Amino acid sequence: MNIKNYINGEYVNPVSDSWIDNYNPSNGEIYGQIPNSINEDVENGYKAAKNAFLSWSETSLDERSKIMSKIAQLITEKLPELAAAEAKDNGKPLHVAKSIDIPRAAANFQFFANAITQFASEAHESVGHNAINFTLRQPIGVVGCISPWNLPLYLFTWKIAPAIAAGNCVVAKPSEITPMTAYLLGEILTEAGLPKGVLNIVHGLGTTTGQAIVAHPGIKAISFTGGTQTGAHIAKVAAPMFKKLSLELGGKNPAIIFADCDYDEMLQTTVRSSFANQGQICLCGSRIFVEASMYQKFKIDFIAAVSKLKVGNPFDTSTDIGALVSRPHLEKVKKYIDNAAQYGGKVIFGGATVSVDNSEDGYYLEPTIIEVQDNSCTLNQEEIFGPVVTIMPFNDENEVLAMANDVSYGLSATLWTNDLKRTMRVSKQIQAGIVWVNTWLLRDLRTPFGGVKNSGVGREGGFEALRFFTEPKNICIKYN
Ligand code: TXE
Numbered sequence: 001m002n003i004k005n006y007i008n009g010e011y012v013n014p015v016s017d018s019w020i021d022n023y024n025p026s027n028g029e030i031y032g033q034i035p036n037s038i039n040e041d042v043e044n045g046y047k048a049a050k051n052a053f054l055s056w057s058e059t060s061l062d063e064r065s066k067i068m069s070k071i072a073q074l075i076t077e078k079l080p081e082l083a084a085a086e087a088k089d090n091g092k093p094l095h096v097a098k099s100i101d102i103p104r105a106a107a108n109f110q111f112f113a114n115a116i117t118q119f120a121s122e123a124h125e126s127v128g129h130n131a132i133n134f135t136l137r138q139p140i141g142v143v144g145c146i147s148p149w150n151l152p153l154y155l156f157t158w159k160i161a162p163a164i165a166a167g168n169c170v171v172a173k174p175s176e177i178t179p180m181t182a183y184l185l186g187e188i189l190t191e192a193g194l195p196k197g198v199l200n201i202v203h204g205l206g207t208t209t210g211q212a213i214v215a216h217p218g219i220k221a222i223s224f225t226g227g228t229q230t231g232a233h234i235a236k237v238a239a240p241m242f243k244k245l246s247l248e249l250g251g252k253n254p255a256i257i258f259a260d261c262d263y264d265e266m267l268q269t270t271v272r273s274s275f276a277n278q279g280q281i282c283l284c285g286s287r288i289f290v291e292a293s294m295y296q297k298f299k300i301d302f303i304a305a306v307s308k309l310k311v312g313n314p315f316d317t318s319t320d321i322g323a324l325v326s327r328p329h330l331e332k333v334k335k336y337i338d339n340a341a342q343y344g345g346k347v348i349f350g351g352a353t354v355s356v357d358n359s360e361d362g363y364y365l366e367p368t369i370i371e372v373q374d375n376s377c378t379l380n381q382e383e384i385f386g387p388v389v390t391i392m393p394f395n396d397e398n399e400v401l402a403m404a405n406d407v408s409y410g411l412s413a414t415l416w417t418n419d420l421k422r423t424m425r426v427s428k429q430i431q432a433g434i435v436w437v438n439t440w441l442l443r444d445l446r447t448p449f450g451g452v453k454n455s456g457v458g459r460e461g462g463f464e465a466l467r468f469f470t471e472p473k474n475i476c477i478k479y480n
Contacts, residue, residue, distance in 0.1 A: 003034040003179050005041055005203055006186035008048035009196030015040045020176055020205065025091030025323040026314050028361030034179045037204035042171060042212040045200035046219060049142040049169035052197030057139045057167040059195075061117050064165060068113035070192040075106040078188065082153065082181055087314040089180040090152060091323030091363065092277055094315050101154045105181075108157040111445045112165040112465070119166075119466050130480035137470040139167030140244065143221040144213040146206075146234075147182075149175035149325050150280040150385075156182050159223040160199060162465035170199045171219060173210055175226075177326055179203050206230065214238055221469065224248070225282075228383070228409075228454050235457075246458035246468050248282070248450055250383040251411030254404035255285030255440075256394075256426065259294040261416035262438065267298075271305045273414060273440040275367045278324055279387040282455075283412045283434070283441055287380050288391040289400050295393035299371075302391070303349045306367050311354045313362070321387060323363045330363040333386030336379060337368055344377020345370040345390055375403040383409065397422060405431045411451035414440050433459070 004011040014035035022032040083097035121135040145159035156174050163170050174182035182201055189199055202209055214222055214237045221244035224234055228249040238245055273285040290298045312319035324330045337351045350366035368388045372379055379390050394400040412434040415426055427435045433451040449461035
């Protein structure tokens with residue numbers, strides 16, 4: 001089937017009539033085509049957005065909120081169809097798409113439908129000057145949202161929802177590797193009554209379509225989630241035009257396990273934080289550090305728990321680990337495993353590709369555990385972004401903190417301990433945007449979300465996202 005662009009409220013073919021193959025990761029087959037959009041398509045999206053802006057930015061908060069709630073409701077109603085499309089397009093288990101991806105996409109719209117009705121700005125009285133200042137937070141205009149393939153509709157809507165809630169109009173591009181649910185969103189937007197042009201969805205490659213969005217002088221802000229190298233490139237293109245940027249990039253997150261933790265809960269959650277979504281979540285704990293006194297026990301139990309995970313077809317209800325998203329990505333991940341010795345580690349579990357019955361050409365890989373000796377090795381320094389974790393022991397708090405921070409990334413960290421003082425000390429010193437203590441991926445959408453160092457700049461979530469998608473203006477009134 002052919003996916004189309006959604007511009008000015010209509011599904012349209014790309015102007016060049018050029019198409020890209022869309023693959024099903026579970027069996028390696030091409031099952032559709034997506035637009036290979038060029039500058040003109042982005043320009044059409046931009047024009048539609050620009051035309052819609054004045055009216056949308058003046059639309060009352062109640063009305064915006066009502067339309068966004070309707071979008072959330074329709075996503076929920078169409079959950080089975082959307083989840084099946086996501087599992088087929090991405091390779092993730094259907095039950096994951098049903099319980100995580102699609103409910104969260106609905107929650108993103110519902111959350112910002114509510115949040116915009118509570119968003120407020122500040123006033124500063126200039127005492128002694130007979131003047132009052134207030135801050136007007138105005139929408140930016142036309143903004144660009146570019147999202148990746150690991151949590152397709154989830155991350156696409158995480159950007160779009162705050163952008164339109166704040167009164168902007170959007171040109172958005174989902175990943176060319178997983179375009180399907182963004183395509184299906186178009187009909188939901190129409191059904192919900194979102195005015196034409198408020199949200200335009202343009203499909204295509206990063207280097208052409210994505211690049212056209214980033215380089216467009218009329219698109220004043222870019223919210224991007226994806227690889228660190230791509231983020232650096234986007235920053236370079238956007239900087240001379242002084243665009244506002246929110247970049248959520250890669251991670252190489254530490255999971256720090258102290259011997260005083262609640263062991264069973266830690267073990268169960270660490271299996272999840274390592275391999276959920278085939279390890280393709282920027283928040284996965286990919287470097288596991290375990291206190292030396294417990295290391296051998298952890299190693300045995302962790303291998304035993306991971307060996308129970310079933311790799312299989314995304315549509316098989318017993319599947320824990322589905323297919324990786326694409327053949328090139330599988331090859332990239334496999335390269336780290338095959339060169340483990342050279343990169344400083346030893347594979348102690350998994351490491352092989354898996355042939356799944358009736359899906360022999362799918363991109364399946366065993367969950368893989370690699371033991372490393374030194375945090376400076378390649379395996380602990382580079383983002384692998386697959387079902388691969390490293391483990392190594394540590395002796396004390398200072399040593400593990402130094403190792404946790406000795407990496408170019410700084411997105412999230414997970415800490416397992418029951419010692420309150422240690423929790424505070426480590427949490428404060430760890431270089432990351434998010435620290436989970438005795439849990440993982442517990443998300444409250446009001447919290448600031450993003451990373452430090454090479455994991456990006458800016459924060460998404462809650463009012464942070466609404467601040468990003470608005471321009472503050474100070475108005476100073478002298479009254480005497
Ligand atoms: O991402 P890209 P890729 C990491 C992960 C992965 C690596 C590369 O380590 O192996 O990044 O993945 C669009 N201008 N993450 O290459 O290319 C692209 O079309 C504008 C972590 O698949 O960064 C897609 O829509 N846009 C990450 C989006 O950027 C461009 C999730 C992301 O793709 C562009 C995914 C350009 N020049 C991968 N080039 C996370 N933080 O969660 C590409 N794009």
